Amino acid sequence: MAYKDLRDWLAEAEKIKQLKRISGAEWDLEMGAITELIYHEGQGTPPAILFDDIPGYPKGFQTLFGATCSPERMALTMGFPSSIKTGLDLVKTYRNEIKKIKPIPPRFVDDGPILENVDRGDAVDVLKFPVPKMHELDGGRYIGTACLIITRDPDEDWVNFGAYRVMVHDEKRVAFYISPGKHGNLQRQKYFERNEPCPVAVCVGQDPLLFLASGNEVAYGLSEYDFAGGFKGEPIEVVKGEYTGIPIPAHAEIVLEGEAVPGDLQKEGPFGEWTGYYASSARPEPVIQVKNVYYRNDPILCCARPGRPPSDYSFSKCVVKSGMIWDELEKAGIPNVKGVWCHEAGGGRMFNIVSIRQSYPGHARQAAMVTSQCHAGAYLGRYVIVVDEDIDPSNSFDVLWAVASRSEPAESIEIIRRCWSGPLDPRIPVGKKGFNSRAIIDACRPYEWKDEFFPVVESSPELRSATLEKWRDTIFGRD
Ligand SMILES: Cc1cc2nc3c(=O)[nH]c(=O)nc-3n(C[C@H](O)[C@H](O)[C@H](O)COP(=O)(O)O)c2cc1C
Numbered sequence: 001m002a003y004k005d006l007r008d009w010l011a012e013a014e015k016i017k018q019l020k021r022i023s024g025a026e027w028d029l030e031m032g033a034i035t036e037l038i039y040h041e042g043q044g045t046p047p048a049i050l051f052d053d054i055p056g057y058p059k060g061f062q063t064l065f066g067a068t069c070s071p072e073r074m075a076l077t078m079g080f081p082s083s084i085k086t087g088l089d090l091v092k093t094y095r096n097e098i099k100k101i102k103p104i105p106p107r108f109v110d111d112g113p114i115l116e117n118v119d120r121g122d123a124v125d126v127l128k129f130p131v132p133k134m135h136e137l138d139g140g141r142y143i144g145t146a147c148l149i150i151t152r153d154p155d156e157d158w159v160n161f162g163a164y165r166v167m168v169h170d171e172k173r174v175a176f177y178i179s180p181g182k183h184g185n186l187q188r189q190k191y192f193e194r195n196e197p198c199p200v201a202v203c204v205g206q207d208p209l210l211f212l213a214s215g216n217e218v219a220y221g222l223s224e225y226d227f228a229g230g231f232k233g234e235p236i237e238v239v240k241g242e243y244t245g246i247p248i249p250a251h252a253e254i255v256l257e258g259e260a261v262p263g264d265l266q267k268e269g270p271f272g273e274w275t276g277y278y279a280s281s282a283r284p285e286p287v288i289q290v291k292n293v294y295y296r297n298d299p300i301l302c303c304a305r306p307g308r309p310p311s312d313y314s315f316s317k318c319v320v321k322s323g324m325i326w327d328e329l330e331k332a333g334i335p336n337v338k339g340v341w342c343h344e345a346g347g348g349r350m351f352n353i354v355s356i357r358q359s360y361p362g363h364a365r366q367a368a369m370v371t372s373q374c375h376a377g378a379y380l381g382r383y384v385i386v387v388d389e390d391i392d393p394s395n396s397f398d399v400l401w402a403v404a405s406r407s408e409p410a411e412s413i414e415i416i417r418r419c420w421s422g423p424l425d426p427r428i429p430v431g432k433k434g435f436n437s438r439a440i441i442d443a444c445r446p447y448e449w450k451d452e453f454f455p456v457v458e459s460s461p462e463l464r465s466a467t468l469e470k471w472r473d474t475i476f477g478r479d
Contacts (some may be wrong), residue, residue, distance in 0.1 A: 003230055005113070005251035006300060007208055009076065013048055016082070017075050020047040026055055027063075027141070027185055032134035035065045035305045039312050045070045046312070050300075054130040060298035061130055065305060066147065066312035067208040074316055077208045078231065087319055088339055088394040094323030095330075097231070103222060104229030106238040112250025115239060119293040126256060126290060129204075129301050135272040139282050141168045141273060143256075146304040146313065148203040148214045148224070149176060151187045154196075159247060161224045163215035163304075166202055166288070167268050174202070174256065175268040175285045179422040181379065183220060188260065188286065197259040199244035200288055201317075203264050205253025205295075205302045210236070215304075215313070216320045217376045229370045243291045253300045258290040273424050274317075274347040275380075276308035280423035281430060310344050317348035324376035325352065332370045335359060340371070341393035350382040353393035361447050365414070371441075378420045383429075385441045387448040390456075402443040406453075412442040436466040 003009040020038075031051050039046050049065045069078050075084050080093050119125070131141040144166025151358050152159050164178040178185040191198035203210070209231060213224040225247065229235045238247035241257045248255045269282035300385040304313040318341070326340040336357040343351040354367050364386045371377050372384045387393060387402045407413070421428060421436035428436060447455040459467070468475075 001209075002076065003207075006064075006205065006253060006302070009067075009208055013073060016072055016076070018045075018047055018070060018076075019050060021050050021052065023051075023053040024055065025051050027057075027130045027132045029130045029136060030134055031063060031065065031303075032305050033072035035312050038308060039066065039310055045072065047239075048073060048422075049222070051130075053429055057130040060333050061128075061301075062298070063130055063132060063301045063303050064205075065303045067302060068212060068316035069312050070315065073208075074319055075114060077212065086394070087315065088320075088341060088392065090319045090339060091322040093325065094319065095326045098323060098327050101230040104233075104235050105223070106225040106229060106247055107235035108247065109237045109239060109250050112237060112239050113296045114248060114252045114255060114294045116297050117295050118242075120242075121291070124290050124293050126168055126174060126293065127171055128293075129295075129299060131168055131301065132303060134303075134305050135307060136430060137270055137278060139167065139267065139270050142166060143168050143174060144176065144202055144204055145306070146204075146211050146215075146302040148206060148210055148249075149178070149184050149186050150201040150203060150248070151198060151412055152246055153187045154190050154194075155223065158221060158225060159223045160187055161203075161210075161214050163211065165271055166204075167271065168285065169266055171394075172290050173266070174288050174290065175266045176200075176202070176288060177268050177271075177285050179379070179424065181420055181422070191222065192262040195262050197261045198286075199246055199259050201241050201244060201246040202256040202288065203249055203252045203254070203346070204256070205300045206249050207251065208302075210249060210394060211302065212316065212320055215317060216324060217379070219375060245261070246354045248294065252294075253296050253302070255294040256288070257292040257294070258288045259288040264289070272305070273306045274306040274309070274311065274314070275350070275426050276347075277426040279426040279428075280433075284421070299451055314344045314347060318342045319345050321348040321376055322352075325354075325371055325374060328374035328376055329354070329367060329370055332374065334363075334367050334370055336363075336389075338389040339393045343396065346382065349377075349380050349413075351455070352377060352381065352383070353385045353387060353399050354391050355387045355391055356395045356444070357389040358444055358447055358450060364442045364444045364447070365440070368414075368442065369416070371463050372419070372438045373438060374417060379437070380421050380425055381438055382418065382436065383439050383441065386441050387442045391443075399443070401418065405443055406445050407441055407443045408446075414440045416440070
């Protein structure tokens, strides 16, 4: 890897012109709106955005948005060749790498940059950092978005982390929202069922690779620390949290440490969500009583701004999810998968496409069912489309052409009911959230007569290249 921590990573991102510095933006709505404008209306690949000189905060107390959201920055983060320029090539590389990776547990060290400053007890003030209020209808300021909520399973002694949103209530209290079924929720539930406080560390500035591990579905029982260490090829260095004993990344920027006490709930939300709506609105959620705050000098708060896609993290989410689903398809024994793409419009969850070389009767349905229910694809999925190998799953036009021309609605669509959804599902009314259904669309040529299916009307590769050779300048001009 070309970097050790977020600071090195920023230097590398700047070298490849993937970082934009903005000075003087307000925490109250401005950083959010600027990020939205850059990601919705900017030209070319959107950069990572580093905000400094935030009014009301010391110079050097910065926020970073959109760290991983471009092919170039994904390649940098994951240690892939910089020549990779498309989402699908990233997915293919990810899938090849993941097959070779062996998890590496974290290594405890006695010291690290995160211990440069420690505020304890009365000195704790989570608002000493420029925590943004992202959108106008948000219920408050969110310190945890591109974050790691680190918990330890009380029975199985493994450490999980996930990106679960964290809303500030006051200097020492934050509420966190974890959807039912997520690993952090399962672990927290175990403490609460015994009426015990759940120890928790909230890391809100870190190596972008840790964020990728945090925000995507690593298998139950496998610590994201081990997963990320395996990816890096070396252990993640951690220090022991003073209050909880939980491992904290030694090179992190900012970490809050404390506990969630059973029954201590406070309103969380509304917060703009990745689906593009405020579907989970506001509800009472567990509060973390913050006991210690650790931070580096000139700390950088990492942020992600969910909202109507594309967002400042949706591209990276789609790449990792696609790679994970492909990996799970292979592990489930589905052969001849040629590509997987989770479309950004579906936030990496609701509109997923798999291309296969159809090899036996039922192959397409099998691939679709597994895609819709494997761990990486199950939560809040909605549509799965299976296409033949001549269709690039990341090319929306090709995918829609395959659906339009190769599927027969009466035969090609299956519905699976009572699947894993949750409060963020905008299509389920408040009070009824929990389950949703899935549509599987088999947009492959019908297996029984695929070899006799009508020829595609397009020039042969030979005719194309001969024509190009002769007519290139006339068609495309000299450059
Ligand atoms: C920026 C971002 C914000 C997220 N916010 C939440 C959230 O507030 N609650 C939640 O349950 N999942 C959220 N997720 C999804 C989880 O992080 C993801 O499902 C992850 O796999 C959960 O970890 P787990 O598999 O260990 O449960 C978010 C993901 C990202 C990338």
